[in-house]
Amino acid sequence: MNWLRVFFHGGLTSYRALFAWINPWIFLPVLVVYPVFQTVFFVYLGRAADVADDAFFVIGNSFVAAAVTGLFGMGQAIAGERRFQTLPVLLASPASRLALFLGRAVPTMANGFVVATITFVLGAALMGVTIDRAAYGGLALALAASCFACAALGLCVGSLTFRARSIGVFADAISAALLLVTGANVPLERLPDVLQSVSAYIPLTHGLHAARTLATGASVTDVLPQIRDELLVGAAYFAAGLLLLRYFERDGRRAGSFERF
């Protein structure tokens, strides 16, 4: 019961207190206008290069929008605790770390899902992209898997708050790299072999593959392996994030560095 209380109340309170983009004056420009115009930009770039259809870029950039939200949202959920000096109190509590951080991940994932959906709907409408309605359920499933994987990567980024003054540096650099390495804006077969190999272990890649396959008319069962792989990648990053947090927590206790800023 206490586990669930920490999970729900902790997650919701953290989201309301630390997700700075929740303010509509910030949400609209950062999480609606920015990703929609990013989508439009890459659709036109794709048309100029003539290597893929518009749907490729609309799907790619919608998923990237979810990734950015996951990375920054989850990262800030932990970094914000440190900034407002509540991290030592949080870590002194006997609460389950899984409940604490999974509770913080869920609102971020939901947020990413909403942002990606808005980006997809507006991007598709602006660029005249139509996708069969039968694919929507599968697309939602692939997107949910990617939101989880990206929030898990955000947990790893957030853990770095114990060592770095700002996690924005990491989140920004990773979100830039995701544009390229996951195949969001370049077909994977056009990337060098080394990047193609790396992309298999990065959130978004398998989710994007699943979504694009669904958009061509495949059924959900056809893409279950990709969705499973995306969830596995997410689970691996989530476990790595928890381990990193545990390691940095112990190290921080030993060095007494929680409040050093």
Add this chain to the structure above:
Amino acid sequence: MIRAFATGLRVHLVHLLRSPFDLVAILIWPVIFASIAYYLIGTEGSTRVLFVASLGAAMMMLWSQVIVGSGFSLDQQRNQGTLELLVAAPVPLVIVIAPVMIASAAFGIYGLLVTLAWGRFAFGIPIAIDHPVAFVVAAVAAIVSIGLLGLIAASLFVLSRAASYFGVALQYPVYLASGLMLPLALLPAWIDPLSWVLAPTWGYRALTHASGGGGAWRDIGMCVLLSAVYLVLALPCLAWFERVARDRGTLKLS
């Protein structure tokens, strides 16, 4: 006033050179944009096309640095409680804010160098600049004009902390409307007149023409003309927004 302007430029440049976020961002983003363009265009594109794409990526970073970097820089001043002191300084506000914008744009030159070096060493794109003098002048004209375009937005940044996030939203629309990395002919015709009043359009064209083909001086002239227009527009905007911010007492609110 000259001393205040020069000191502002120096302090903000030093600040940027000490900021891990800005240093990493300006290293990563133009490289990512340029790489996406290289991989999309592929080996089918000539080295000239790829070189021009590098210039586009660099110009994108220059604009982003001005519109996002300077917005957050002013926000940081607000958080640290120094924005009020800057606004209260006994020099016109434009002398305090313009160096922030121009230093941010100048910092974008680092992005230009990084992009050209990345193209050269990672993709073998030769750095071919036919008119080096015009290229340098074009770079300076682009910095000043884009910095002064940012000055118009800066008046909003002074007014509200949320305004700096509008800078984030303004990145891609300007990339598109300025035809950075993609031909304007692909875009709807109504965007064409919009591109004429945007400094990144002319800065990009000036750099492109100076690097090959010639005819950069007309584009440089447009950068100079637009700089004057932006300054004329920014002055009353800054004065008005400063008065509103003082009236509302929102300078300190973060």
